[in-house]
Amino acid sequence: MKPVRRFLFLLVAVVLLAVSAEAAPFRSSEPYLRTSSLRPGMKGYALTVISGREILRFPVEIVSIIPRKGSPKNLVMVRASGSVISKTGGIAAGMSGSPVYINGKLIGAVGYGWNFSDHNLGLVTPYEDMASVWDWPEKIVTLPGLPPSGIEPQDEEDDDKKKSSPRNETPEKSGSGNTDEPVLKGELSPLFIDGISGRTAAEITALLGKERFIPGGSFSEDIPVEMNARLVPGEAITVLLAWGDVTIGSTGTLTAVAPDGRFIGFAHPFLGRGAVNYPVARAYIHNVVPSIEAPFKVASPLRIVGTVTHDRPQAIGGRIGYFTPSVSGTLTFMDTDRKSSGKKRFHFVPDPFMGAKLSAGIFTGLIDDLWGRKGQGTAVFTLTVHGRGLGQGWTRKNMFFSDKDLALDALKETAELLDVIFLNPFAEVYPLGVTVSAEFTEEPRLMFIEGIDVKGDSFSAGDTVEVEVNLRPYRKKQVKKNFKIVIPKDADGFCEILVRGGGIEPLHQSAVVQGWKTIANFRQMFTEMSALETNNELIIEFNYEKVSKRGKDRKDPEDPVSKEEQELLSEMKKRRLEDGTLQIFKSEFVVEGLLRKIIDVKPSDGKSGGQQEDDEE
Template sequence: MRLLRIAAAFFFLLFFLGGSAPAASFRPSEPSMDIASLRPGMKGHALTVISGREIVRFPVEIVSIIPKKGSPRNLIMVKASGPIIEKTGGIAAGMSGSPVYMNGKLIGAIGYGWNFSEHNLGLVTPLEDMVTIWDWPEKKITIPSVSAPSPDEEENGGEKKEKNRSGEKKTGEKTDEKKDGEETPPEKPEDTVKLSAYGELSPLFIDGVSQRAVSLLAGMLGENRPVPGGAFNGEIPVEMNPRLSPGEAITVLLAWGDVTIGSTGTLTATAKDGKFLAFAHPFLGRGAVNYPVARAYIHNVVPSLESPFKVGSPLRIFGTVTHDRPQGIGGRIGYFTPSLSATLNFTDTDRKTSGRKRFRFVPDPFLGAKLSSGIFTGLIDDLWGRKGQGTADVTVLIQGRGMGQGWTRKNMFFSDKDLAADALKEFSELLDIIFLNPFAEVYPFGVTLTAEFTEQPRLMFIEGLEVKGDSFKTGDTVDVEVLLRPYRKKQVKKTFKITIPKDADGICEIIVRGGGIDPLNQSAVIQGWKTIANFRQMFTEMSALETNNEVIIEFNYDKVVKKGKGEKNSEGPVSKEEQELLSEVKKRRLKDGTLQIFKSEFVVEGLLRKIIEVKPGDEKNDQTTQGQDETAEGEKE
């Protein structure tokens, strides 16, 4: 697509948001036992939640210690038993992170089970492997308040956050909103313990979007079998000064609000300094992250021949997952990650109905664009009540730090198959450019998508191009007649004026086309003559992109830098246009009359060309005009 051309200019430098906090060890707040002390036949118990929020225990027995190459270094095979396991049908998805104790000491947490097998058997990740996630540093960034970001807060905020402990109010943190916090650049996905013989026991759930969006988002997150789940009505509140216990049900969140995406598991252990461990396997395996984590309510455990699973809903956000590693997940209680806000204003013009949806999503620049785009698509599916052909009028408003009143783009889209998906492709690409820009942070960040959908094909076709005459002189103004036909309506005629430039010569062309069809592009960037130099310029170039509802008339001719008197030899035989950014090309050509743009209320289809011959104008008049121009320039100086 044309946006990929401009995107290439912005991806020369990939940047990481924030700095790295020093690695910190994890010391559980209860006694523990290392794997060297374990033997087959030892009996103990595990803690989990199977209904509501009540923590229950069930017996476990060590079957064997399985050595591994890689991380974790060992897995402990256990057999679960008792009435709880009989009721659930075995070890269930959602029990990942359930702490296991021998002789009253913590040895690790249940992390894996087998599908279509004996569900009483499971694999425990040893505690000594789980705590190693804290050998890696946390990568944090402090997000200043939108209203009053001070330089001191920007430079020292991360350090202030590091010093806080669970239950203490953070400096500059609002107690009723989850805006301040730290933001993490993603790392390369790490090798996870995901063998064909067994699977991870933390079920992903996606609620609030269409079924096709569920499949799309699940596939993007590497999960082929999301389970039913969801959230209670309204926002998920923040719980200040939380007190948590091993065995509690928790949910890691990627999106929440009118849409909820998360994974349910179990809290393994806490430390006195506010750190926690959970899951006993990776969530997405993205390394240092910033994902909200909430207490969960378990509706029930559903027995299944494939694998039993818990159905849960998030209750209150109590902290943030800052590590997503092969050995498990971990984070900080009482630290609340920043979130990005999104709003969809949708109108079905055929039924004259409208709706609004709001949600928040995690501040992951490498995941956010695809995640939010998939969510918007699923929301539109539900609000429109169909999937198929139609026309959309889409306006995107993006607001963030350093963006003043924000940036807006309006475009129209037609699809004969899947309007919601096709209309949001550009939106996803634009967000990618903004999230991954190498110039400046845009957090806090908010995006509003206003979409008007209709089943009607609001199309306009270019049917004719007429130019009176085949030969013209430089400096002439040419009347260009364009015949346009709105879909199944009467043909209309529009007349535009194109000016023949003074350096044109020989065979040239006049072209009329729909916006986005063989568009003007960032040739200066693609060929290496220029680059996008700053944050403001990035948005200028994004605003210069063509829209699908434009009728564009161009005069095209070969142009090179002519060497000779008054010309610099170092410029080389490259056209001026090839050395200009897209915004500069459009501005100059609109001014000199070689480009005309007409915005319509339709998606414009078609492209027509007309060949003309250009001859030199009156040389005397040209010299007189040149002299007048030089005199005017001298007076100006």
């Protein structure tokens, strides 16, 4: 297991990122009909956008009411018709959330269709099911010291009551997607991804639990915010996960708006993650693409108007005029072979459980695009994280070599480190910024350990040993490096001098693994992260077996557990560097290899380890 991944599993992820906002019933600004009032043969209309921002009507007729054991409780089968549907080739992906009216009253919204079928048929999620997303409390992300925009957090007494209420427990499980209920297919909100390579777009699609994505994009490098926006049912909207030089989102339709600015839409889940904080933007529809599989809208986000705070099985819900904090990402890229460079900026959602993998995937896709290739090579990566409590920021620099997929392999460490930060149990770090500086080359910048030589034949405890290491840069002449290592005064018998590349059989957090210590605060967490080895280090260690004496020969003050086992990684490295039993040389290459040398150390009384064993026998 890599050192970063091991460190990640040593932390208990307890995240406090939000305050709960009290749930309140949703009341649409328009009159509505309940499902019990609907009958087959009833006729009405639906609203949607198929080009630009113009809202159009198309006729619908109720075919049947389908009762369900899951959530939503009912679905209404409708048949769409008219010139709009003829032009689009049927109900299209992107029409999810299109409000449906019977006798001028809202009954719900188009939510589902079928692939390779009659695209004039669709399923409507009833209004009462969609409005029920507001039966759950929100989790509003706030910057430290600032209250939520126009949202009052509930007091502790109310919060406790909600936690004890079965109504607030069971639906949350449904919202998370962990349910035994039948899963509906054919959700009509296409995922679009733009600005990154196709292969990473496919990986992000799988990460989000989606089956496919379509091309999309934005009119500008960043999406502006529209204050005091006024939206109406039938408008095209986009839920965003990332925006800027990269755009990731899903386009659907706004179903209804309450007088207080809350809204519902989509008529099915986006990702089904429950209480969320995803920006929502007005959308511009370029066109609807007819398809035998399923027609779909191609859209671009225009201006951010609010935030989706509910992502439930029945619908999405959110607030117009509330703007959630985001995480900023910056990539500075250099192709040293072509002497070309590029810079990309983006924002992504403050989701601690998804943010690390999402941002790492975006960085990978951006590098694919800027490098113009994937495959073998060497990279120098500098990761800098800015945020609350980090002062000037925390930085880690490392080198990577891959013979298969350099960008993907190098970004694995970034994802693991960001997981540690996002999921840390100590403190929030918002506002958060992530910067990656990457220098890429196709050249294998490797250095191999080919031999070690120890000067001298006889060694005593306390001696300083000269160690010569033979190194060979990739396809170049061998070079020699000399180091000095100190033999501890309590060393005795056969001991080991180990020369290795950084990250190969690395020093461990044994104190944490064995339960002698724990990483107890925010500052200590970053100290231990900084102590992790890097791949360009040449490491020389003096290792020996030090076991406490037992029985009558054991001294009372002697600790039965060795000092090294009780030290955190940073403490152990600092002590060993100071006492000379550890040397670290930072090179300009990824260091490969591991070699050992055994030496016999005489104790301070002049007896060798072997002689001592003979005497004891």
